[in-house]
Amino acid sequence: MTAPVSIENVTKTFGGFTALDNVTLDIRAGEFIVLLGPSGCGKTTLLSILGGFLSPSAGRIVIGGRDMTYVPPAKRPTTTMFQDYALFPHMRLVDNVGFGLRMRGLAKVERNEKALGFLELVGLKASAGKRPHELSGGQRQRVALARALAVDPDVLLLDEPLGALDLKLRRQMQDELKAIQKRVGTTFVHVTHDQEEAMAIADRIVVMNQGRIEDFGPPSEVYMRPRSLFSAGFMGEVNFVPGRIREADGRSAQVETSLGDIALPAANFPAAAPNAGDAITLTIRPEHFRTSDRTDGPLIALGDARVVGSAFFGTHYRCHLEPQGAADRTLVAHLPQSADVGEGEIIPLAVRAADVVALPPASGNA
Amino acid sequence: MTVITLEDVDRRRAWGFVAPALLWIIAFFVAPFVFMAAMSLWKREGREIVRVWSLDNYLRFFSESAFLKGLTNSVEITLTVTVLSVLLAYPLAWIIAERVPRRFQRMALILAILPFWTSYVVRSYSWLLVLSKNGVINQALMGLGVVAEPIEIASTRSATVLGFVHFFVMLLTLTIYSNLIQLSPNYRRAAADLGANAFQTFWHVVLPLTLPGIMTGAFLTFVLCIGDYVTPQILGGNNELVLPQIIMLQLGRRADFPMAAALSIILMLVVTLAYVLCARWLKIERA
Amino acid sequence: MRRLFLSSLSWTYLVGAYAFIFLPVVVLVLFSFQDGRLPVPPFNGFSKQWYEAVFADRKLMAALGNSLLVALASSIVACLLGFLAAYGLARYRLPASALQRGLLIAPMTVSYLIIALGLLAVLNALNVPLSLMTVGIGHVVINLPLCFAIIYASMGDHHINIERAARDLGANDFKVMVLVTAPMLMPSILAAFFLSVTFSWDEFIIAFLLSRFDVTLPVEIWSMLRSGLNPKTNAVGSLVFLVSVALLLILELFLFGRTRKQ
Numbered sequence: 011m012t013a014p015v016s017i018e019n020v021t022k023t024f025g026g027f028t029a030l031d032n033v034t035l036d037i038r039a040g041e042f043i044v045l046l047g048p049s050g051c052g053k054t055t056l057l058s059i060l061g062g063f064l065s066p067s068a069g070r071i072v073i074g075g076r077d078m079t080y081v082p083p084a085k086r087p088t089t090t091m092f093q094d095y096a097l098f099p100h101m102r103l104v105d106n107v108g109f110g111l112r113m114r115g116l117a118k119v120e121r122n123e124k125a126l127g128f129l130e131l132v133g134l135k136a137s138a139g140k141r142p143h144e145l146s147g148g149q150r151q152r153v154a155l156a157r158a159l160a161v162d163p164d165v166l167l168l169d170e171p172l173g174a175l176d177l178k179l180r181r182q183m184q185d186e187l188k189a190i191q192k193r194v195g196t197t198f199v200h201v202t203h204d205q206e207e208a209m210a211i212a213d214r215i216v217v218m219n220q221g222r223i224e225d226f227g228p229p230s231e232v233y234m235r236p237r238s239l240f241s242a243g244f245m246g247e248v249n250f251v252p253g254r255i256r257e258a259d260g261r262s263a264q265v266e267t268s269l270g271d272i273a274l275p276a277a278n279f280p281a282a283a284p285n286a287g288d289a290i291t292l293t294i295r296p297e298h299f300r301t302s303d304r305t306d307g308p309l310i311a312l313g314d315a316r317v318v319g320s321a322f323f324g325t326h327y328r329c330h331l332e333p334q335g336a337a338d339r340t341l342v343a344h345l346p347q348s349a350d351v352g353e354g355e356i357i358p359l360a361v362r363a364a365d366v367v368a369l370p371p372a373s374g375n376a
Numbered sequence: 377m378t379v380i381t382l383e384d385v386d387r388r389r390a391w392g393f394v395a396p397a398l399l400w401i402i403a404f405f406v407a408p409f410v411f412m413a414a415m416s417l418w419k420r421e422g423r424e425i426v427r428v429w430s431l432d433n434y435l436r437f438f439s440e441s442a443f444l445k446g447l448t449n450s451v452e453i454t455l456t457v458t459v460l461s462v463l464l465a466y467p468l469a470w471i472i473a474e475r476v477p478r479r480f481q482r483m484a485l486i487l488a489i490l491p492f493w494t495s496y497v498v499r500s501y502s503w504l505l506v507l508s509k510n511g512v513i514n515q516a517l518m519g520l521g522v523v524a525e526p527i528e529i530a531s532t533r534s535a536t537v538l539g540f541v542h543f544f545v546m547l548l549t550l551t552i553y554s555n556l557i558q559l560s561p562n563y564r565r566a567a568a569d570l571g572a573n574a575f576q577t578f579w580h581v582v583l584p585l586t587l588p589g590i591m592t593g594a595f596l597t598f599v600l601c602i603g604d605y606v607t608p609q610i611l612g613g614n615n616e617l618v619l620p621q622i623i624m625l626q627l628g629r630r631a632d633f634p635m636a637a638a639l640s641i642i643l644m645l646v647v648t649l650a651y652v653l654c655a656r657w658l659k660i661e662r663a
Numbered sequence: 664m665r666r667l668f669l670s671s672l673s674w675t676y677l678v679g680a681y682a683f684i685f686l687p688v689v690v691l692v693l694f695s696f697q698d699g700r701l702p703v704p705p706f707n708g709f710s711k712q713w714y715e716a717v718f719a720d721r722k723l724m725a726a727l728g729n730s731l732l733v734a735l736a737s738s739i740v741a742c743l744l745g746f747l748a749a750y751g752l753a754r755y756r757l758p759a760s761a762l763q764r765g766l767l768i769a770p771m772t773v774s775y776l777i778i779a780l781g782l783l784a785v786l787n788a789l790n791v792p793l794s795l796m797t798v799g800i801g802h803v804v805i806n807l808p809l810c811f812a813i814i815y816a817s818m819g820d821h822h823i824n825i826e827r828a829a830r831d832l833g834a835n836d837f838k839v840m841v842l843v844t845a846p847m848l849m850p851s852i853l854a855a856f857f858l859s860v861t862f863s864w865d866e867f868i869i870a871f872l873l874s875r876f877d878v879t880l881p882v883e884i885w886s887m888l889r890s891g892l893n894p895k896t897n898a899v900g901s902l903v904f905l906v907s908v909a910l911l912l913i914l915e916l917f918l919f920g921r922t923r924k925q
Contacts, residue, residue: 063827083831090831096824100846109842110832161832389836393751397744397767397807404804405770408781415784468680475673486915488681491688493907496865497881498900501888502687505694505702508892512690515704546684603774606867610888620776627872633784640777651772 012195013074013087013164014039015060020069022055022221029055030066031221039074039164042191042198044208046244047218053201054169056218060199061090061167074164084113087164091171095154097142103129103153104138110161128156131190148179155187159194168200172207184210205245209233217241235280239369242293249341251292252371258284265290265368268336269312269359272366279368291371297326298365299343301357309360315341317355327351331359416638423631433638443639446622451646453533453618454602457540458594464541465548466590472549473556485553489546500610503539504530507611531613539611540601548593555589556582591654598650603643619643688904695897702894713898723899726883730864733795733879737802738810738859742852744803745810750844753818754826764815768808778804779872786873793875801869806859813858817851857914861907 015037022030030052037043045053058064060071062083071078078086089110098106108116108125116124129135132152142150151171158166171187172180188211191198202208208215209229217225217232217240225232225241236242239250253267258276263284265272272292276284284290300309312333318340319330326344329351333341343359351357416433419426437443472484491499506512507529514526529535559582567577605620612618617625619639626636694702698710717723748767752760770778782801786793822844829843830836845852867881874882880903887896 061831063831083827084833084835088831090828092824092828094821094824096828098825098829098843098847100849109829109834113833113838157828157832387755387757390751390755390757393747393755394757394763397748397811398763400744400803400807401766401770404782404800405773405778406766408785409773409777411788412777412781412784464680467676471673471677475670475677486911488684490908490911491684491904493861493904493911494688494691495881495884495900495903495907497867497884497888498691498896498903499687501884501896501900502691505690505892505897506687508703510701510703512686512704542684542687545680599772599774603776605776620774623776623780627780633787636780637784640780643774644777647772647774 011162011164012039012197015165015197015199016070016072017056017060018070018072020056020059020066020071022052022059022064023067028221030059033069033221033223035216035223035226037197037199039197040195042188042211042213043200043216044212044214045199045201045216045218046203046205046208047224048203048244050220051218052221053216053218057090057167057169057199057201060165061088062086063090088167089158089161089163090167090169091154091158093170093173095142095150095171097150097153097157099142102139102141103134103145106142106153107157107160109157114161125156125160128160129153131159131193132156132186147175148183151175151183152186155190159190159196163196165197165199168198170201170203172202172204180204180207181210187211209245217244219244234365235367236293236369237280239291239293239372242367242369247296247342249294249296251294253290253292253368255284255286255288255290258286263368265292267292268339269333270335272310272312272363274363274366274368278364278366281369284368289371290368293367293369294341294361294365296328296342297344298361299331299341299345300360300362301345301349308363310363310366312359312361314356315359317351317353317357320351320353331357333359412637413641415634416641418634420632420634425633433635434642436635437638437642442617443622446617446619446639447642447646449533449616450602450618450620450643453536453540453608454598456537457544457601458597460537460541461544461548461597462590462594465545465593466552468545469549469552469556473553481557485550488549492543492546497606497610499543500539500607503535503542503611507535507538530611531615533612533616536608536612536616536618539607540604543607544597544601548590548597551589551593551596552586555586559585595650595654599647602646691897692901692904695894695901697894697897700894702892702897713894714902716895717898717902720895723880723883726878726880729795729877730880733799733802733870734860734863737799737806737863738856740799741803741806741810741859742814742856745807745855746814746845746848746852748811749815749818750840753815754823767811770804771808771812775805775866775868779869782869783872793873795874795877795879797873798870798879801873802859802863802866805866805869806862809862810855810859813851813855814848817848822847854914857910861910864907 015035017033017035017037020030020033021028033052033056045056047053055064059066060073062078062081062085065080069079073087083090098109101109104122104125105112107128108121111121111124126135126138129138132155134149134152134156137145137149142153145153151174154171168187172183175183184207187198187200191211200211212229214227215225215229215232216223217236217238219240224238224244225236227235232241233245236245242248243250251267251269253265253272256264256266256271258264260276262273262275263279263286265274274284299312314334315331316334317329318332321328323344326346327349329343329345331341331343333339334356341359345351415425417429417431419428419430419432468488472481472488476484494502504511508514509526509528509530511530513529514523517523518526563581563585564577567581572580602618603620605624608618608621609624612621614621619642623636623639623643626632626639693706695713696709696711697706697713698708748763751757752764757763779801782797782804786797791797825847826839826843829839834842865881866879867885870879871882871885878886880899884896884899887893887899
C-alpha cells in the first residue's frame with residue numbers, strides 16, 4: 011500500500027560524468043515528494059535508480075525497510091509512470107491497466123474487474139474498450155496512472171507525467187493527481203522542472219542541481235526560506251543583493267549593502283550562522299517590496315528608487331526599479347494593483363525584515 | 377567481492393539474444409569466407425586440391441589476359457549500368473514525387489517497380505524475347521522497313537547492360553523517391569523565398585540533400601550488378617565474359633575451386649574498394 | 664507556355680519509362696498464351712496449352728513445392744534470429760555493438776555468388792551432402808541481415824519506455840517480447856518476413872550451387888532455358904510473376920495500408 015523510502019549516499023557516474031553526487035534523502039510513507047530541478051540535474055537518474063532501471067555506482071536504496079539497491083524493477087514494490095506514458099499501443103485500455111495483474115497470474119474475469127475499477131478511479135471506465143491512440147493526451151496520462159496503480163505499489167514514481175500536456179490541462183491534472191494520491195495513500199515521488207507544479211502538489215519539495223540536493227522541505231519553507239541561492243532562484247523570481255556582514259551576535263546581524271545597512275535577525279540566515287566580515291547575498295522576492303507609505307509591520311527602508319519600466323500582470327504590476335543609491339543595478343518588484351506607478355516616478359522602497367533571506371554567495375556554479 | 381549490478385545482468389541476457397544470429401553469420405558466412413580465402417592460396421592438380429600455400433592463382437590472374445579481360449568487362453559494364461540507371465531513375469522518381477498528384481503517387485510507384493517482382497531468371501529471359509534475332513524489336517524494325525536483316529542485339533554487351541539497367545532503374549526509383557518525399561517542403565520554400573529559381577533550388581538544395589540516398593542506391597546497384605551471373609549469362613552470352621561467369625567456368629568444366637576462390641576474393645576486393653570510395657555517404661541508422 | 668512544355672515533357676518521360684519497364688513483362692505474359700511453338704511475333708492467337716503443360720510437369724511442380732518450403736522455412740529462421748538480435752542490440756548496451764551490427768549486415772555487401780562459393784567449399788570439405796537444407800542455410804545467411812536491418816530500424820527509442828513499463832509491471836523478458844515488443848513491431852516483422860520470402864523464392868545462384876537432386880523453381884526454370892525460347896517458360900514466368908504481385912498486393916493492402924492509418 012505504502013512505504014517509506016531511504017536513499018543513502020547514492021552516487022551515480024556515467025563514464026566521467028557524475029549524475030548523482032552522494033545523495034541522501036528520507037521519504038516518509040504516504041508522502042507526496044517532488045524532485046524539482048533543471049534538466050540534467052539528476053532528478054530523472056534518481057527516479058530511475060528508485061525504479062530499478064539503473065543501479066547506483068555507490069550507496070543504497072531502502073524501501074519499506076528492505077534493501078532494494080540491486081533488485082530488478084519487476085520485483086520492487088514500485089511502479090513507474092513514464093513521461094511519454096508508455097501505454098501499450100496494441101492493447102485496449104482495460105488490457106493496459108490489467109497488464110500488471112495478468113503478469114501476477116490473476117484470472118481474466120478478476121483482472122478485468124479490477125482494471126475497470128481503476129479506470130473508474132481516473133474517470134475513464136466508459137472508454138475501457140478503446141485503444142491508446144484514440145485518446146487525448148490528458149486521457150492517456152490518466153490511463154498510465156491507473157495502470158501503475160493497479161498493481162497496488164507501495165511507491166509510485168512519476169517521471170514528468172504532466173510535461174506533455176498544455177498549461178491549462180496541466181494545472182487541472184495536478185489537482186487530480188493530488189486528490190488521487192490522498193485517496194490511495196501510496197508514496198508518490200514525482201519529477202518535474204516546473205516549480206509551480208511542484209508547489210501545487212508536493213508535501214515536500216526536493217530541489218536538485220548538478221547531482222546534489224540543494225534544498226528539501228515543504229513548499230512554503232523552500233520558497234520563503236531557501237537554503238541556497240540556486241534554490242531561491244529556481245523556486246521563483248528573486249533579487250540578489252550582495253553585501254558584507256559588518257557585525258554579528260547570536261541574535262542578529264548588521265549587513266552593509268549598496269541599498270544601505272540592513273539589520274537582520276539570525277533566523278534569516280538559514281544556511282549558516284552569520285560571522286562578521288563574511289560576504290553574503292541577500293535574496294528578496296519581488297512581491298516583498300513595499301512602497302513605504304504602506305505599513306504592515308516593522309519595515310527596513312531601502313531608500314528611493316526610480317521606476318524604469320512597468321507592466322500590468324493582472325494580479326500585480328511588475329516593475330523594474332533603479333535604486334537611487336546604486337544606479338548600476340536593477341531590482342524587480344511586484345507592486346499592488348492599486349500602486350499605479352508611472353515610468354520615471356521616484357518611489358520610496360522598503361521591505362519587512364522577516365522577508366529577507368541571507369545566503370552565502372554563489373560558490374562558482376549557481 | 378565484485379558487485380553484480382543490474383546492467384551486468386542485463387548485459388549477460390543481451391548476449392543471449394544476439395548470439396544465435398551472430399553464430400549463424402559466423403558459422404555460415406565468416407568461416408566459409410575465411411576458408412575460401414585460404415583455399416585461394418592452394419592449388420588444383422589434376423582433380424585434387426593440394427594444400428600448399430602459394431600466390432600462384434593470383435599471379436595467374438594478372439598474367440592471363442582472359443582473366444584480366446573479365447575484370448575490365450565487369451567493371452566497365454557495372455559502371456555503365458550504375459551511371460545509366462541513376463540518370464534514368466532520378467527523373468522518374470522526381471516526376472512521381474513532384475508531378476503526380478499525392479494520392480496517386482503510391483500507385484505510380486508500385487506500378488514502376490512491379491516487374492521487379494518477376495523471377496530474376498525469367499526477367500532476363502523476357503528480354504531475350506524482346507531482343508533476339510526473331511524477337512519483338514527486330515520484327516518491329518523489319519516490319520517498319522528500318523532494317524532489312526535482323527540485327528544482333530542479344531548476346532552482346534548492350535543486351536547485358538539493357539537487362540541490368542531495366543532492373544536497377546526500378547530499384548533506384550524506389551530509393552530516390554523515398555529520399556525526395558522525405559524532404560521537408562520548407563527547404564524548397566525557403567530557397568524560393570530567398571530568390572532561387574526552380575533549377576537553382578534543385579541544384580543547390582534538393583540534389584545535395586538527396587545525394588546520400590542516391591549514393592546508397594548506386595552502391596547497392598554496383599554490388600548487385602558486379603556479382604551477378606544470371607543476366608550476363610542469359611543476355612550477354614559467351615562473347616564478353618564477366619568475372620562471375622569466369623568463376624562459374626572454373627567451377628564447372630575445370631573443377632578449379634582454388635582459382636574460383638581467388639577470383640571471388642578479387643571480386644570482393646573490387647566491391648570493398650567501391651565501398652571505401654563512397655563509404656562516407658553510406659549510413660545504416662536506427663530511426 | 665514554358666510550364667506547359669515542361670509538364671508535357673514530364674508526362675512523356677513518365678510514359679516512356681513505364682513502357683521500358685513493362686515491355687519485357689508484357690511480352691512475357693502475352694506470348695505465354697501463344698498458340699504455337701515460338702514465343703515471338705507474330706502472335707497466332709490465344710491458347711491455354713502452355714499453362715496446362717506447366718501444371719502437368721511433375722518436375723516443375725516439385726520445384727515449386729521445394730521453393731515454397733525453402734522460402735518459408737528460411738524466412739522464419741531469418742526473422743526469428745533477426746528479431747532477437749535487433750532486440751538485444753537496440754535495448755541493451757553491449758561492448759562492440761557497432762562491430763556486431765556490422766557483422767550482422769556484412770553479408771548484404773557480398774555477392775550471393777561469393778556467399779554460395781564459400782558455403783560450397785566448406786560443405787564439400789566437410790563432406791556434407793547438398794540438399795534443400797543447405798540451400799535454406801544459404802538463404803538464411805542472405806535474409807538474416809535484411810530482417811535484422813528492417814526490424815532494428817523500426818525499434819525506435821520511444822518503444823523503450825513501453826517495454827520498461829511492461830517489465831516494471833512484472834513481465835519477464837520472454838513475456839515482454841511476446842506480449843509487447845513483437846505485437847508493437849508486427850508491421851515491420853511481417854514486412855521483413857514477406858520480403859525474405861520473395862527474396863528466397865526468387866534466388867538463383869545459391870540455390871543452383873548448393874542443391875543437387877531436389878531443386879527450387881528458379882533452378883528448374885534455368886534448366887528449361889537450355890531449350891531456348893519456349894512458351895512454356897513464358898507460362899511459368901507469368902505464373903511466378905502473378906504470385907509475387909498477389910503477395911505484394913496483400914502486403915500493401917493489409918499491412919502498409921493499416922499502419923498508415925494509425
